[in-house]
Amino acid sequence: MDVKFVRTICPYCGCGCEMLLQVLDGKAIGTVPSKTNPMNQGKLCIKGWNVHEFVHSPKRLTSPMIRKDGKLREASWDEALEFTASRLREIKEAHGGDSLAFLTSAKCTNEENYLLQKFCRVGFGTNNIDHCARL
Amino acid sequence: MTNSIAEIEDADCIFVIGSNTTVAHPLVAHRVYQAKAKGAKLIVADPRRIHMTLVADLYMQQKLGSDVALLNGMMSVILANNWHNKAFVEERTEGFDKLEELLKDYSPEKVSEICGVPPEDIVKAAELYARSERSTILYAMGITQHSHGVDNVKCLANLAMLTGQIGRPSTGVNPLRGQNNVQGACDMGGLPNVYPAYQPVIDEGVKKKFEDAWQAPLSQKVGYTIMEMMHGLEDGSVKGMVIMGENPVGSDPDTNHVRHALQSAEFLVVMDIFLTDTAELAHVALPGACFAEKDGTFSNTERNVLRVRKAVDPPGEAKPDWRIICDLSTRFGLPMSYGSPEEIFQEIAKVTPSYAGLSYERLEKGGIPWPCPSADHPGTPILHKDRFTRGKGLFHAIEYRPPDELVDAEYPFQLTTGRFFPHYHTGTMTRNSPTLDREMPEGYVELHPDDARELGLKNNDRAKIVSRRGEVVSKALLTDLVEKGTIFMSFHFMEANANVLTNPALDPICKIPELKVCAVRVEKLKEPEAAVAQE
Ligand code: SF4
Numbered sequence: 001m002d003v004k005f006v007r008t009i010c011p012y013c014g015c016g017c018e019m020l021l022q023v024l025d026g027k028a029i030g031t032v033p034s035k036t037n038p039m040n041q042g043k044l045c046i047k048g049w050n051v052h053e054f055v056h057s058p059k060r061l062t063s064p065m066i067r068k069d070g071k072l073r074e075a076s077w078d079e080a081l082e083f084t085a086s087r088l089r090e091i092k093e094a095h096g097g098d099s100l101a102f103l104t105s106a107k108c109t110n111e112e113n114y115l116l117q118k119f120c121r122v123g124f125g126t127n128n129i130d131h132c133a134r135l
Numbered sequence: 136m137t138n139s140i141a142e143i144e145d146a147d148c149i150f151v152i153g154s155n156t157t158v159a160h161p162l163v164a165h166r167v168y169q170a171k172a173k174g175a176k177l178i179v180a181d182p183r184r185i186h187m188t189l190v191a192d193l194y195m196q197q198k199l200g201s202d203v204a205l206l207n208g209m210m211s212v213i214l215a216n217n218w219h220n221k222a223f224v225e226e227r228t229e230g231f232d233k234l235e236e237l238l239k240d241y242s243p244e245k246v247s248e249i250c251g252v253p254p255e256d257i258v259k260a261a262e263l264y265a266r267s268e269r270s271t272i273l274y275a276m277g278i279t280q281h282s283h284g285v286d287n288v289k290c291l292a293n294l295a296m297l298t299g300q301i302g303r304p305s306t307g308v309n310p311l312r313g314q315n316n317v318q319g320a321c322d323m324g325g326l327p328n329v330y331p332a333y334q335p336v337i338d339e340g341v342k343k344k345f346e347d348a349w350q351a352p353l354s355q356k357v358g359y360t361i362m363e364m365m366h367g368l369e370d371g372s373v374k375g376m377v378i379m380g381e382n383p384v385g386s387d388p389d390t391n392h393v394r395h396a397l398q399s400a401e402f403l404v405v406m407d408i409f410l411t412d413t414a415e416l417a418h419v420a421l422p423g424a425c426f427a428e429k430d431g432t433f434s435n436t437e438r439n440v441l442r443v444r445k446a447v448d449p450p451g452e453a454k455p456d457w458r459i460i461c462d463l464s465t466r467f468g469l470p471m472s473y474g475s476p477e478e479i480f481q482e483i484a485k486v487t488p489s490y491a492g493l494s495y496e497r498l499e500k501g502g503i504p505w506p507c508p509s510a511d512h513p514g515t516p517i518l519h520k521d522r523f524t525r526g527k528g529l530f531h532a533i534e535y536r537p538p539d540e541l542v543d544a545e546y547p548f549q550l551t552t553g554r555f556f557p558h559y560h561t562g563t564m565t566r567n568s569p570t571l572d573r574e575m576p577e578g579y580v581e582l583h584p585d586d587a588r589e590l591g592l593k594n595n596d597r598a599k600i601v602s603r604r605g606e607v608v609s610k611a612l613l614t615d616l617v618e619k620g621t622i623f624m625s626f627h628f629m630e631a632n633a634n635v636l637t638n639p640a641l642d643p644i645c646k647i648p649e650l651k652v653c654a655v656r657v658e659k660l661k662e663p664e665a666a667v668a669q670e
Contacts (some may be wrong), residue, residue, distance in 0.1 A: 101368075130360050
């Protein structure tokens with residue numbers, strides 16, 4: 001039996017409560033609020049207390065999918081990435097970088113947000129990047 | 136936020152406007168209750184009788200979209216009684232004359248007619264806020280999601296500057312950001328007009344700086360906002376779209392239009408942790424890792440940069456989005472070879488002045504609020520202490536404008552939207568969490584008992600709600616949380632999503648859509664229709 005507690009941050013609201021995710025044999029099984037954190041001081045709300053539950057939901061997307069004959073079908077990473085990269089290249093070449101648009105995410109990390117805006121700005125020479133800050 | 140969450144506890148007066156804090160920011164609400172227990176006065180202004188109104192010293196139920204009038208009214212009272220902070224206005228602000236001139240037209244009596252709040256309450260609110268030693272303003276999307284959202288925010292800034300309730304502990308103008316990392320996404324330049332740290336894309340020098348850092352030519356043209364992208368997809372100027380971890384079909388106004396727009400894309404790629412309504416429309420859907428499966432940082436609403444740590448492996452073939460972007464970019468012909476999020480963070484610190492002093496090593500001890508310009512800087516919990524970002528704080532004289540869509544004979548109700556306590560945003564995560572789903576497995580529409588009686592609706596009856604943009608069916612809940620003539624719905628439930636109905640009219644400056652007010656009609660669903668809707 002392998003048990004550990006991993007210090008991390010609740011992914012729901014902007015409060016950013018610190019918590020310990022309880023992990024048993026590679027599965028998140030519980031959440032404990034961080035007592036020493038000066039913001040949440042040992043407290044979480046109902047969403048935070050139950051945050052581990054969606055992590056292992058059977059409905060998670062677990063494989064890349066490509067639309068074929070109108071339906072999304074499982075594909076390998078190789079195939080999905082190659083196809084995506086070539087379609088993006090084609091569109092950029094045919095219509096210019098401004099014909100592409102990117103949505104980054106208030107749910108992803110700073111690092112991921114940074115990379116996507118860099119990919120958009122450098123790869124396509126466009127500033128067509130936004131996210132749902134206003135929503 | 137200009138100030139930190141913990142400081143709220145020591146405020147003498149807290150003014151909550153357009154924020155259902157208890158539901159959307161429970162741990163901020165906790166501080167408000169603590170402050171109250173220590174003797175703080177609480178003013179709540181909200182068109183809906185939210186939970187926090189139960190403990191408020193003063194509750195103002197302003198009409199939807201009338202915030203500018205209400206705030207101007209408070210300020211005119213403050214001036215008339217000489218409750219403003221003259222020294223602060225003199226030393227730290229400019230543009231006062233124009234504001235003073237404008238406020239002459241906003242007597243409490245006149246304002247009362249617009250916003251429906253009794254004049255004596257406006258006076259009381261003004262006095263409490265202005266004359267308390269430390270007053271703080273908390274607001275959220277109830278202020279911003281309007282076609283005059285920027286006006287609302289400027290009015291709050293006016294109020295804080297007029298009374299000098301800013302730049303000190305437990306004061307300030309504090310927007311509560313709805314999503315864990317909406318602050319970070321903005322900080323990182325996930326916006327069409329700015330690079331990381333809000334450096335404008337139109338600025339020649341800034342462009343040069345990033346061209347050097349990234350070794351590539353960049354565009355000086357402001358890009359499209361999300362709503363403009365949707366229009367672009369429809370008129371063909373935008374052909375392809377890459378979406379990471381967002382569900383615009385659920386979260387954006389006028390769902391039918393958004394769906395149509397995304398379907399018009401020649402190529403749509405979506406990275407997400409679930410097959411959301413948006414991902415279902417994609418040509419390629421890529422499985423991302425959730426917060427528990429990756430390392431990185433989030434920046435919370437207090438601007439605190441916080442470390443997220445990997446606890447478990449992603450399921451199946453799923454990968455962290457940063458890896459997906461690296462792989463995709465490399466295949467696209469722009470090699471990216473970051474070995475870890477930490478490496479990316481080091482680059483962020485190099486090009487983002489407000490993050491320059493931050494490192495994973497420093498964050499190990501706990502979050503640090505930006506601006507943090509150097510490795511020995513402790514971070515900045517309170518903004519605008521001695522000066523405003525632009526130097527002097529600028530007053531804006533702002534006239535009240537009504538909402539974009541007003542009620543009429545055909546659409547006699549006003550719809551407003553928000554969250555319910557167990558759920559979050561479009562429900563992607565919470566509805567896949569069994570405990571939370573059990574708390575509230577389906578949504579409902581709140582309507583006033585008097586209105587319900589006239590429509591012949593009882594609790595749990597199915598109501599059809601129709602706007603100019605679409606219709607949804609939802610269970611009715613009779614409650615006086617809402618005023619007569621107003622109904623409330625959430626956007627957690629894709630099968631009955633308020634955003635099918637909402638108005639995409641935009642604020643002219645920041646392009647935020649008017650999600651908080653639109654005109655609708657409510658009907659009782661006829662039996663056969665109800666049977667179908669039940670399925
Ligand atoms: S535990 Fe609740 S209050 Fe804390 S960050 Fe998560 S959702 Fe927000």
